[in-house]
Amino acid sequence: MEQPLLNRSEIVVLQPSSLKESLKLLNENPDAEIIANASDLWPRIRNGEVKPKKLLDISGLAGELSYVKKDENLIKIGALVTVSQLEGESILKEKRFSGFKDVIAKFGSPQIRNVATIGGNVCAASSSEDFIPLLLAFNAKVKLSSVDGERYVNLEKFIIGKRKINRRPNEILTEISFEDPGEGYSSAFEKIGRRNTLIINIVNMAVVGKVKDGKIEDVRIAANRIKGKIPERAKNTEEFLKGKALNEETIAGAKKVLSEEVSLTDDFRASAEYRKALLLAMLERLLFKLRGEQ
Ligand SMILES: Cc1cc2nc3c(=O)[nH]c(=O)nc-3n(C[C@H](O)[C@H](O)[C@H](O)COP(=O)(O)OP(=O)(O)OC[C@H]3O[C@@H](n4cnc5c(N)ncnc54)[C@H](O)[C@@H]3O)c2cc1C
Known part of the structure; x- marks a missing residue:
């Protein structure tokens, strides 16, 4: 199928290098479309489904948002953790997290797994995104950050429709977390x-x-x-x-x-x-x- 021509020069790309800078830029440009590693968004821009005038490219925040850690009883996953990174995470190798192994095993191709982020998966908010059911079953919540501070929303309340999320224009999803259910x-x-x-x-x-x-x-x-x-x-x-x-x-x-x-x-x-x-x-x-x- 013929692709509509895309004049990239018409898209302003904002490329912050820290979360603080990103939040400030997004606050000043609430109409900017957030882009992480683009595996979902770029095909939609190319086929004309999404026509952003501005992009806020958060891929440069990988240093800040690419962690998986256990904090007290909470498993915390930074928004920019890729599927390949999750695959190597020792915390998630326990039997109670084997659902992650199952998702990863059938996720796209190696190239896609290297770029697809967990934050992008959740924010894409369609029935095609495989981490969403697993995270719902873990009763996960998302952390939304903005210049005004942080708020936490249950994933169940965050996805409000097909490709519709409960995100304010100046917020970035920075973390996904859930309680470690424990042994057994x-x-x-x-x-x-x-x-x-x-x-x-x-x-x-x-x-x-x-x-x-x-x-x-x-x-x-x-x-x-x-x-x-x-x-x-x-x-x-x-x-x-x-x-x-x-x-x-x-x-x-x-x-x-x-x-x-x-x-x-x-x-x-x-x-x-x-x-x-x-x-x-x-x-x-x-x-x-x-x-x-x-
Ligand atoms: C060939 C191919 C195969 C695929 N296979 C699978 C598969 O098997 N399973 C599956 O689940 N998915 C699959 N996908 C979909 C895609 O790879 C995932 O949804 C991916 O996790 C999105 O992450 P990303 O960083 O590329 O997001 P992007 O494309 O950058 O962004 C996706 C959406 O989320 C928003 N967004 C991204 N990050 C944030 C953030 N931190 N805060 C707020 N908004 C944000 C963007 O504005 C955009 O609307 C596939 C895609 C392709 C092209």
């Missing part, structure tokens, strides 16, 4: 697309939970679509599962609750019916994974 928990993620590599998912799903002596003590489930076109938690299904024995009967019951909880529509990638069948199959597989089965 595990997590898992799956996605299905039309092919095996470079997959834009038709369905993805993440679970975080604790199964002890065959009983589901705690579980959180999120998928790229439950009721709308954005990733959401499947809270009715979670409530049904909590406290029950993790066996075939419970899984059959959970699939029934999930099938009543979802409200999907057809689109060019898949019919609602197909998506629902995939979600139900995925739920079963992920619950077995929580029990330690592959």
Whole structure:
């Protein structure tokens, strides 16, 4: 398809070298589009979907925003951490974080993993972004920084629509954090697309939970679509599962609750019916994974 011509000289690019400078520039230029490593935004600029007059390029802040650390009981991930960086993080190698390994294993290509940032993934806020369900299942919150200070918003409240986020014009997402659920928990993620590599998912799903002596003590489930076109938690299904024995009967019951909880529509990638069948199959597989089965 012919690409619309892009006159780059018409775009003003602001390139701060520190967070402080970025926040000041964004405050003075609230109409600027934030750009991290551009793997999502640049294709959208090229195809004319987004027509920014100004870009605030925050890739120069990697020194400040590329950390993964545990602070008391919180896991904190800087917004500019790339998928490749996450892959090497020792904190995330524990069994309870294995959902990260699952996301990374199916994420784009090596080239994309080297640039795609976790902050960009969350702010892209579409049903194609694979970290969002996992972070929802970890009950993550985002830190938004501006010249006025910092505020924290639950990820669930941050993504308010397809490509719509609860970000004020002068704010930059600087960190994503979640409580370390602790020993005994595990997590898992799956996605299905039309092919095996470079997959834009038709369905993805993440679970975080604790199964002890065959009983589901705690579980959180999120998928790229439950009721709308954005990733959401499947809270009715979670409530049904909590406290029950993790066996075939419970899984059959959970699939029934999930099938009543979802409200999907057809689109060019898949019919609602197909998506629902995939979600139900995925739920079963992920619950077995929580029990330690592959
Ligand atoms: C070939 C290909 C394959 C891909 N495969 C996958 C895949 O398998 N799974 C998947 O989930 N995604 C995939 N993606 C999508 C993309 O790589 C991710 O969404 C990526 O994580 C975005 O990060 P980025 O730094 O490139 O963001 P950018 O493109 O720079 O920005 C994305 C959006 O977030 C905003 N933004 C970025 N950072 C911030 C911030 N700190 N504060 C506020 N706003 C911000 C930007 O304004 C923009 O709207 C793929 C993309 C391509 C091109």
